[in-house]
Amino acid sequence: MANGSISNAIEVTTHNIECDIKRRLLLAGMLGAVSTFSAKPLFAQLTSPDNTTVSDNGIVRTILQSYSDGEGNEFRLVMTTYPPGVGLPSHHHPSVGFNYILEGIAESQYLDEPLLTFKAGDSYQDKANAQHLIFRNADRVNPLKYLIAYTTKKGQPFLIIP
Numbered sequence: 692m693a694n695g696s697i698s699n700a701i702e703v704t705t706h707n708i709e710c711d712i713k714r715r716l717l718l719a720g721m722l723g724a725v726s727t728f729s730a731k732p733l734f735a736q737l738t739s740p741d742n743t744t745v746s747d748n749g750i751v752r753t754i755l756q757s758y759s760d761g762e763g764n765e766f767r768l769v770m771t772t773y774p775p776g777v778g779l780p781s782h783h784h785p786s787v788g789f790n791y792i793l794e795g796i797a798e799s800q801y802l803d804e805p806l807l808t809f810k811a812g813d814s815y816q817d818k819a820n821a822q823h824l825i826f827r828n829a830d831r832v833n834p835l836k837y838l839i840a841y842t843t844k845k846g847q848p849f850l851i852i853p
Contacts, residue, residue, distance in 0.1 A: 701754075702720060708834070711793075713741035714768050720744045731757060731796075733759040733837055742757070748774070748777050749774040749777060749802070750771065750772070750773050750777060751771070752769055752770070752771050753769065753770045753771075754767055754768070754769050755768045755769065755770055755838075756768045759845050762843055763845050764842055764844060764845065765842065765843055765844070765845045765846070765847075766842045767840070767841060767842075767843070767849070768838065768839075768840045769838070769839050769840075769841075769849075770837075770838055771836070771838075771839060772834050772835065772836045773797075773828040773834060773835040773836075774828065775830055775833060775834060776827070776828060776834050776843060777827065778826060778828065778833045779850070779852075780824065781817070781822060781823065781825075781853065782822075782826075782851055782852045782853070783820055783821060783822055783823055783851055783853075784819055784849055784850065784851070785819065785820065785847060785848075785849065785851060786819050786841055787817060787818065787841065788816065788837075788839050788840065788841045788849060789816055789817075789839065789840045790816070790817060790838065791813075791837060791838045791839075792811050792812065792835070792837045793811060793838065794807050794811050794834065794835065794836040795811065795813075795828060795830050795833055795834055795835035796828070796829040796830045796835065797809045797826070797828065797835050798825060798826070798827050798829040798832050799815065799823070800825040800826075801821050801823055802815060802821065802822040804826055808829060808843050815842070817839070
């Protein structure tokens with residue numbers, strides 16, 4: 692019986708390691724995209740206030756990289772920070788967004804779907820043209836910080852409140 696327990700523990704540990712490696716590769720790919728399209732060093736991009744906006748409720752969005760192609764599309768990589776307990780009203784997105792939680796706890800719910808919780812190290816996908824009922828920082832003490840990568844038509848916002 693002891694061998695069965697050890698074997699099960701090894702399988703669980705191996706799965707957790709594989710998931711962690713996949714998350715790290717996703718993050719590395721997002722950061723690689725930032726540095727690939729820019730002459731500016733990555734550290735300068737992460738600390739530059741040039742492309743930072745702060746909403747009335749304290750949500751900070753910093754565009755780390757923006758790349759426009761010749762067809763009117765714009766790729767963006769954005770670092771977003773939500774203060775404790777802050778959330779958005781119901782909204783939608785014109786395109787898919789890929790998110791990676793760096794710090795904190797996020798709650799997200801689309802119409803007719805269960806409420807999902809994401810923590811540091813988790814990645815998830817925002818849906819295109821679906822009603823996003825809830826997105827919030829579930830922590831009442833600590834901020835939520837995540838990276839989001841998406842493509843829109845040049846100048847089009849990613850967050851659209853009805």
